[in-house]
Amino acid sequence: MIAKASSVALVGMDGHPVDVEVAVASGLPVFTIVGLPDPSIQEARERVRSAITASRETWPMQRVTVNLSPAHLRKTGSAFDLAMALGVLVATGTIEQRRLEGLCLLGELSLDGTVRGVRGVLPATVAAAGEGARAVVVPRVNAREAALVSAVEVLPVEHLTQAVGFLRGTVRVDPYDGPVASAEEISADDDLSDVRGQAQAKRALEVAAAGGHNLLMVGSPGAGKTMLARRLAGILPPMSEAEAFEVTRIYSVAGLLPSDRPLVTRRPFRAPHHSGSMTGLIGGGSGVPHPGEASLAHRGVLFLDEFAEFRREALDALRQPLEDGCVTIVRSRWAVTYPARFQLIAASNPCACGHRDDGRKPCVCSSVRRSSYMERLEGPVIDRIDLQVPVARLSKEDLFGVPEGDSTAIVAERVAEARARQRARLRNSPATCNAELPPKNLEEAIGLQPRGRAIIEQAVEKHALSARGAHRILRVARTVADLEGRDVVTHEHVGEALQFRVAEARE
Amino acid sequence: MTTTHTMGSTARVLAPGDPGWPPLLTEAAHQRPVERLWVIGRDPASLGPCVAIVGARNCTMYGITFAKRLASDLARLGVCVVSGLARGIDAAAHEGALRAGGTTIAVLAGGVDKPYPMASRRLYEEISAHGAIISEKPPGESARKHHFPIRNQIIAALSWSVVVVQGELKGEGKRSGSLYTANAAADFGRTIFGVPGDVNSIVSEGPHQLIRDGADICTSAEDVLDDLEHRLGYRLGVIAEDSPLPEGLEPDERAVMEAVSRSPARAEQLAAAAGIDLVRAMRVLSGLELEGCVAREGGGVFRRAR
Numbered sequence: 049m050i051a052k053a054s055s056v057a058l059v060g061m062d063g064h065p066v067d068v069e070v071a072v073a074s075g076l077p078v079f080t081i082v083g084l085p086d087p088s089i090q091e092a093r094e095r096v097r098s099a100i101t102a103s104r105e106t107w108p109m110q111r112v113t114v115n116l117s118p119a120h121l122r123k124t125g126s127a128f129d130l131a132m133a134l135g136v137l138v139a140t141g142t143i144e145q146r147r148l149e150g151l152c153l154l155g156e157l158s159l160d161g162t163v164r165g166v167r168g169v170l171p172a173t174v175a176a177a178g179e180g181a182r183a184v185v186v187p188r189v190n191a192r193e194a195a196l197v198s199a200v201e202v203l204p205v206e207h208l209t210q211a212v213g214f215l216r217g218t219v220r221v222d223p224y225d226g227p228v229a230s231a232e233e234i235s236a237d238d239d240l241s242d243v244r245g246q247a248q249a250k251r252a253l254e255v256a257a258a259g260g261h262n263l264l265m266v267g268s269p270g271a272g273k274t275m276l277a278r279r280l281a282g283i284l285p286p287m288s289e290a291e292a293f294e295v296t297r298i299y300s301v302a303g304l305l306p307s308d309r310p311l312v313t314r315r316p317f318r319a320p321h322h323s324g325s326m327t328g329l330i331g332g333g334s335g336v337p338h339p340g341e342a343s344l345a346h347r348g349v350l351f352l353d354e355f356a357e358f359r360r361e362a363l364d365a366l367r368q369p370l371e372d373g374c375v376t377i378v379r380s381r382w383a384v385t386y387p388a389r390f391q392l393i394a395a396s397n398p399c400a401c402g403h404r405d406d407g408r409k410p411c412v413c414s415s416v417r418r419s420s421y422m423e424r425l426e427g428p429v430i431d432r433i434d435l436q437v438p439v440a441r442l443s444k445e446d447l448f449g450v451p452e453g454d455s456t457a458i459v460a461e462r463v464a465e466a467r468a469r470q471r472a473r474l475r476n477s478p479a480t481c482n483a484e485l486p487p488k489n490l491e492e493a494i495g496l497q498p499r500g501r502a503i504i505e506q507a508v509e510k511h512a513l514s515a516r517g518a519h520r521i522l523r524v525a526r527t528v529a530d531l532e533g534r535d536v537v538t539h540e541h542v543g544e545a546l547q548f549r550v551a552e553a554r555e
Numbered sequence: 556m557t558t559t560h561t562m563g564s565t566a567r568v569l570a571p572g573d574p575g576w577p578p579l580l581t582e583a584a585h586q587r588p589v590e591r592l593w594v595i596g597r598d599p600a601s602l603g604p605c606v607a608i609v610g611a612r613n614c615t616m617y618g619i620t621f622a623k624r625l626a627s628d629l630a631r632l633g634v635c636v637v638s639g640l641a642r643g644i645d646a647a648a649h650e651g652a653l654r655a656g657g658t659t660i661a662v663l664a665g666g667v668d669k670p671y672p673m674a675s676r677r678l679y680e681e682i683s684a685h686g687a688i689i690s691e692k693p694p695g696e697s698a699r700k701h702h703f704p705i706r707n708q709i710i711a712a713l714s715w716s717v718v719v720v721q722g723e724l725k726g727e728g729k730r731s732g733s734l735y736t737a738n739a740a741a742d743f744g745r746t747i748f749g750v751p752g753d754v755n756s757i758v759s760e761g762p763h764q765l766i767r768d769g770a771d772i773c774t775s776a777e778d779v780l781d782d783l784e785h786r787l788g789y790r791l792g793v794i795a796e797d798s799p800l801p802e803g804l805e806p807d808e809r810a811v812m813e814a815v816s817r818s819p820a821r822a823e824q825l826a827a828a829a830g831i832d833l834v835r836a837m838r839v840l841s842g843l844e845l846e847g848c849v850a851r852e853g854g855g856v857f858r859r860a861r
């Protein structure tokens with residue numbers, strides 16, 4: 049007899065329905081899996097056989113063949129274990145085939161029959177719901193995650209015997225109706241007001257958040273660049289439900305969702321180390337490519353500390369996400385696209401030893417070393433950065449009597465208002481924030497006043513700005529005006545934006 | 556007089572007794588005889604009374620700013636600034652003198668046709684046009700480690716006084732080049748000045764030790780000038796005050812200009828000093844920067860442009 053069970057294969061962010069067909073026929077008792085399985089699926093044979101035996105069911109002393117269809121799709125991972133085991137039991141006639149109708153089965157089996165959690169349950173459930181499944185059977189640890197999809201019933205199981213009993217009608221499995229997700233509070237230990245001094249850097253963060261601009265911080269080690277960067281996520285507007293769902297899907301695929309808090313509601317903050325591989329930053333790896341840090345930072349903040357130390361190829365690969373908001377990884381058989389729309393904060397020392405312009409310790413770099421260090425900053429990533437701010441290292445004495453700045457909550461409110469103004473102004477444009485404003489007709493689009501225009505022209509002359517440099521300044525000026533609630537961009541706004549100008553190639 | 560053509564510039568040799576020979580070298584000859592000097596540019600004797608401004612290559616912004624300012628102020632009164640073309644304080648001293656339209660002498664450790672370090676190439680060209688590049692070594696010779704102390708003796712011997720702006724105080728037996736210059740100057744009976752700095756800064760330890768040992772303190776060009784006029788026996792002039800603030804400044808602009816005139820600082824420090832908020836200060840600073848009243852340097856530090 050031939051049995052048929054449903055499951056889902058993941059390719060990147062998307063789930064593809066897979067039919068698990070099981071044939072039990074006379075012949076030598078071998079167990080084969082066909083249908084483009086990768087080695088990790090071949091290993092399922094031992095798990096499935098052992099789990100069935102451990103559940104006191106009988107393993108057929110016949111030839112067992114599993115086919116995963118469609119056959120052109122490469123399958124990977126362990127989520128088909130449950131579907132295969134139940135398929136075998138249907139094929140041997142111990143479970144009725146009709147019981148599997150409308151069910152999607154996800155889960156890994158351990159040798160003793162326990163159903164283990166798997167990655168990507170959320171996108172798999174979305175795909176199952178799209179195929180018209182009535183319910184999904186999932187490992188108990190993934191139940192909350194699956195329950196984010198309200199269109200299907202979620203049946204959590206812990207052991208193969210439970211699933212078998214349920215399909216025979218002897219065991220009740222209650223659909224999951226526990227809490228789905230609780231909104232997290234922004235943790236109080238990352239408040240903006242904790243950073244003393246650094247008023248200019250904090251203002252830069254506010255402007256960056258308000259206009260979606262990427263930011264470069266330059267300062268000596270220990271100046272507090274990381275501490276500042278951490279606080280950007282908090283002043284960004286909270287994620288919409290749709291955004292939270294997108295981010296959660298990525299984390300589900302990456303297997304990074306905590307089982308007790310499956311919905312990612314806080315904007316991610318990712319800080320990959322500069323020694324990491326390009327694969328780690330962009331995504332990839334053997335088999336189905338994994339999402340990289342750029343995707344894990346989707347809708348959040350990607351912080352590249354020691355920016356100049358990152359490998360050239362890794363930085364060049366960031367060009368696509370910075371431009372398109374996604375990462376495409378091409379393999380011989382398929383291409384996978386992961387969303388990667390993040391806000392970038394790059395931080396750099398002013399020179400290789402880190403003490404240039406420090407005022408306290410002398411810089412020991414030769415001028416050749418200095419300029420080669422600055423050259424390393426050049427490239428496609430810097431071209432996408434609108435704001436640059438110096439971060440000075442402050443001593444206790446410098447902070448004496450410095451007033452505490454605004455808290456995260458207050459700044460976030462101003463940012464939200466500025467964003468709302470942008471949305472209203474850009475409702476007929478493909479851009480969603482000032483950072484995305486195209487260079488064409490930029491001066492008109494931002495409402496630049498004649499005196500503002502005079503200032504920018506003067507600055508182009510005096511500071512030898514490139515056209516791109518001037519555009520960055522105008523975009524930032526637009527955001528400054530939005531923060532002030534103004535419809536037009538005046539010379540004052542351009543003046544402030546000039547202080548955040550990104551250093552262009554030096555003499 | 557022999558001349559040799561190298562790298563497009565003409566290096567010529569001077570011997571004691573030639574009209575261009577620096578008078579103070581003659582005076583110090585019994586202690587430190589110099590047989591000949593190779594020169595590119597103008598005759599050293601024609602450049603005015605010399606003051607050496609020296610210091611560490613690895614210095615801080617404070618040191619650079621001070622050295623430039625001191626060199627400008629002295630050069631404007633016709634003093635020739637002598638230094639060693641090294642990066643850091645030396646380069647700042649040459650730079651300051653040139654910016655003020657004054658004269659300066661760079662004493663090289665190797666041949667005069669070899670700009671060393673290469674990074675000072677542009678400065679080297681400018682000095683050969685407006686001042687003099689001199690060396691005891693013949694053209695073609697590369698600077699070797701042991702040439703530098705010998706070069707430093709020449710710097711000291713050429714000058715009426717030596718100002719040490721910054722320099723680390725190294726252990727016994729190892730001493731920084733600028734402190735070596737100061738010691739040589741003491742042997743020749745020159746006046747030595749130390750520039751006080753931050754007590755926490757290791758590069759100010761050198762000048763602080765000099766002051767402790769009896770060097771004079773230098774906080775402005777006036778200190779150097781008083782001593783120099785006394786030695787020369789005639790007046791050079793009066794140090795120019797900062798040019799007055801431009802007319803027609805708005806109150807916030809005036810407040811920021813006054814703050815930046817007191818000391819170079821970052822935008823947020825200037826905002827605090829001027830009693831205005833940071834955003835306003837940044838906007839004002841941009842305007843002043845475009846007008847050429849202030850200049851922004853590394854680390855976001857503003858100083859008054861003069």
